[in-house]
Amino acid sequence: MSNWFYLHGRAFMQALRRLASQPLGTLLSALVVGIALSLPAAGYLLIDNVASLARGVSGTPEISVFMSQDASAEDIAAAEKRLRGDAQLAGYRHVTKDEALRQLEKGGLGDVLGGLTANPLPDAFIVTPRGEDPALYDSLHARFAAWPGVAHVQLDSAWVKRLHALLGLGRSAVLLLAGLLGFALVIVTFNTIRLQILTQRHEIDVSRLLGATDPFIRRPFYWFGSLQGLLGGCVALATVWATVHALGGPVASLAETYGAVFALTGPGPHESAAILGFAAFLGWLGSAISVRRHLAERLT
Amino acid sequence: MIVFNEVVKQYPGGYTALAGVSFEIRHGELAVLSGHSGAGKSTLLKLIAAIERPTSGSVSINGQNVSALRPRAIPYLRRNLGLVLQEHRLLYDRSVDDNVMLPLVITGHPPRDAAKRVAAALERVGLSGRGREMPAGLSGGEQQRVAIARAIVNRPSILIADEPTAHLDVAYANEIASLFKSFNAAGVTVLVSTHDERLFAQHSPRRLVLHKGLLQGAGA
Ligand SMILES: Nc1ncnc2c1ncn2[C@@H]1O[C@H](COP(=O)(O)OP(=O)(O)OP(=O)(O)O)[C@@H](O)[C@H]1O
Ligand SMILES: [Mg+2]
Numbered sequence: 001m002s003n004w005f006y007l008h009g010r011a012f013m014q015a016l017r018r019l020a021s022q023p024l025g026t027l028l029s030a031l032v033v034g035i036a037l038s039l040p041a042a043g044y045l046l047i048d049n050v051a052s053l054a055r056g057v058s059g060t061p062e063i064s065v066f067m068s069q070d071a072s073a074e075d076i077a078a079a080e081k082r083l084r085g086d087a088q089l090a091g092y093r094h095v096t097k098d099e100a101l102r103q104l105e106k107g108g109l110g111d112v113l114g115g116l117t118a119n120p121l122p123d124a125f126i127v128t129p130r131g132e133d134p135a136l137y138d139s140l141h142a143r144f145a146a147w148p149g150v151a152h153v154q155l156d157s158a159w160v161k162r163l164h165a166l167l168g169l170g171r172s173a174v175l176l177l178a179g180l181l182g183f184a185l186v187i188v189t190f191n192t193i194r195l196q197i198l199t200q201r202h203e204i205d206v207s208r209l210l211g212a213t214d215p216f217i218r219r220p221f222y223w224f225g226s227l228q229g230l231l232g233g234c235v236a237l238a239t240v241w242a243t244v245h246a247l248g249g250p251v252a253s254l255a256e257t258y259g260a261v262f263a264l265t266g267p268g269p270h271e272s273a274a275i276l277g278f279a280a281f282l283g284w285l286g287s288a289i290s291v292r293r294h295l296a297e298r299l300t
Numbered sequence: 301m302i303v304f305n306e307v308v309k310q311y312p313g314g315y316t317a318l319a320g321v322s323f324e325i326r327h328g329e330l331a332v333l334s335g336h337s338g339a340g341k342s343t344l345l346k347l348i349a350a351i352e353r354p355t356s357g358s359v360s361i362n363g364q365n366v367s368a369l370r371p372r373a374i375p376y377l378r379r380n381l382g383l384v385l386q387e388h389r390l391l392y393d394r395s396v397d398d399n400v401m402l403p404l405v406i407t408g409h410p411p412r413d414a415a416k417r418v419a420a421a422l423e424r425v426g427l428s429g430r431g432r433e434m435p436a437g438l439s440g441g442e443q444q445r446v447a448i449a450r451a452i453v454n455r456p457s458i459l460i461a462d463e464p465t466a467h468l469d470v471a472y473a474n475e476i477a478s479l480f481k482s483f484n485a486a487g488v489t490v491l492v493s494t495h496d497e498r499l500f501a502q503h504s505p506r507r508l509v510l511h512k513g514l515l516q517g518a519g520a
Binding site for chain 2: 010202205206207209210212
């Protein structure tokens, strides 16, 4: 067991030495890997931020049931009675036309409304369904619309749904991007390792003659690929952090002009670990494929 | 113990380098393999280290059938052999110490003990204190001795050397021959190939003479 650790430690040190012996090449590879990875990482982060913003704004989706202007008091009372007894609803709130008007006045439209002789607003019910199943919303929508005196039924959740659909699309796009760029990174590592194997052909052959096993010969290359990936992951993380830092101020002041409080958040510990792990894995994968392909025994 | 049984080696081009060779080298023997260039000496030695595989027949080392060995097992066979190939195969970007240390690194030997063994092996071949130098700065004979030190550093029970005295002047060649004799005196089975049959004459070795892929005379 200690021999196993010793051999891995040796392979690790050998990989480190190889990285350090060509600082420019190492730096360039890390930059290529890092910049390529920073794109999907930043995309993921952006979507994550928008999603949390959307969650904060939307709350539980509601249905607004607007009565018509000329609905009778009986119609309104009947509608309220039905809502009260409906098992599919979590609750409802009756907003009378007077209440609605007062809210508008408070909202700063007093001057405009003051000129009106009659209240132009209808009675309305803000209904909270039990559950978030879109089918439930559609069936409720149809039922409410059929009641006498109901002018219009509005699903407040519609825009949230659209946003979620959009975010879903964004997530798929980021995944696709990550997949494509990840593939490119595997190819980059594959090629780096291929060149290394070529330049170390002699050493590899000699080592085999002296009794080196395949794992012994492969290990430094695995470590090299993983370390190179990890370095790239560090560059990606630094790029994303720098972007968040640079955009943080402008985004906050933009949000402020809309009266919202919104701060761009960078990758947390889990996301950072995921980016680094993913990068190291890609490097390992590239080296593993390359080693399989190029290290088949060939002795003279 | 090295046993060849009706070994035929045909290279991919169709050339028959060994045409049915049988012999036995017992534990602790000193054997010298001679023959003209192209007689098949290197081929025979490569079969022992499983660098080449026989086309037919079998090669066995210490009772283990090398010709039937799984690829995974080959490294462990080589660790028990000391190998000095015709081309020195030193690493020219590493110091003499690092070159000699390589077999110990491969087997995961503890570093401190490995350093002691390297020093001892270099002393054995008369290169004490030269460990820090680079192989390119050494003479041909000295490089050959580095290769020999590398072959014995693992304390193998069998030492195989392919023309270790080629390109050396007579004085150097005799020195190297004595070196192999001294390893043999310490209990190591030694099999050395050479162009020059006179070289080991004073050590009265077992003789194997190859001619066009066949063993000649008493050795057969
Ligand atoms: N890899 C190979 N492929 C094809 N033919 C080969 C190969 N290796 C050796 N041979 C041929 O096999 C024959 C024996 O070669 P080998 O190297 O065993 O001879 P040798 O006795 O060691 O000669 P030398 O004294 O010149 O080293 C030669 O004719 C050589 O051309
Ligand atoms: Mg030869």
